[in-house]
Amino acid sequence: MHSFGYRLNTILTAASFILAILCSLASFSDYFNVPTINAHIEVLKVNRFRKQLTGNDEVSLTFNISMDLQSAFTWNTKQVFVFVATEYDTDKNSLNQISLWDHIIQEKKHSKLQTRVTTKYPLIDQGSNLRGKQIQLVLHWYIMPKVGRMIEDKKVMSKFSLPESYT
Numbered sequence: 001m002h003s004f005g006y007r008l009n010t011i012l013t014a015a016s017f018i019l020a021i022l023c024s025l026a027s028f029s030d031y032f033n034v035p036t037i038n039a040h041i042e043v044l045k046v047n048r049f050r051k052q053l054t055g056n057d058e059v060s061l062t063f064n065i066s067m068d069l070q071s072a073f074t075w076n077t078k079q080v081f082v083f084v085a086t087e088y089d090t091d092k093n094s095l096n097q098i099s100l101w102d103h104i105i106q107e108k109k110h111s112k113l114q115t116r117v118t119t120k121y122p123l124i125d126q127g128s129n130l131r132g133k134q135i136q137l138v139l140h141w142y143i144m145p146k147v148g149r150m151i152e153d154k155k156v157m158s159k160f161s162l163p164e165s166y167t
């Protein structure tokens with residue numbers, strides 16, 4: 001006759017084996033869920049455009065953001081982190097990448113949004129190269145699963161030309 005301890009151990013072993021299988025299935029199924037993220041982001045307004053005392057250009061913008069991240073949500077999705085970055089080139093750096101706004105979505109019912117936002121983080125250049133500069137907006141997202149591998153992707157949004165002079 002098996003002791004209670006032995007039986008408990010057997011049950012726990014079986015349970016963790018089943019859990020391990022479920023976890024691999026969960027992350028495996030994510031390979032087949034290729035989310036289609038629909039988004040549209042454009043600059044509505046330049047709120048501030050100035051040269052800081054340090055000599056670096058600083059810009060604050062207002063965006064019109066609409067995005068539909070519903071397809072990113074599966075039963076294995078914990079949350080989705082999105083951020084809007086700008087990319088542009090200067091003589092100093094071939095690629096400048098600056099995050100301007102971010103957002104965490106924890107529930108599918110909040111994954112479709114249409115909003116007007118001001119940049120959370122100002123666009124600060126390393127120098128004063130932004131007058132008349134064309135910048136590219138890029139939406140990045142990280143789909144964080146309950147179990148398994150994180151999915152990271154991005155999509156190029158609209159371009160915007162900054163004014164020729166400071167405000």
Ligand SMILES: *[C@@H]1O[C@H](CO)[C@@H](O)[C@H](O)[C@H]1NC(C)=O
Pocket residue numbers: 040044064065066
């Ligand atoms: C913001 O974007 C939405 C969807 O693209 C559009 O319907 C709306 O008119 C835009 N708002 C402004 C102020 O441009």
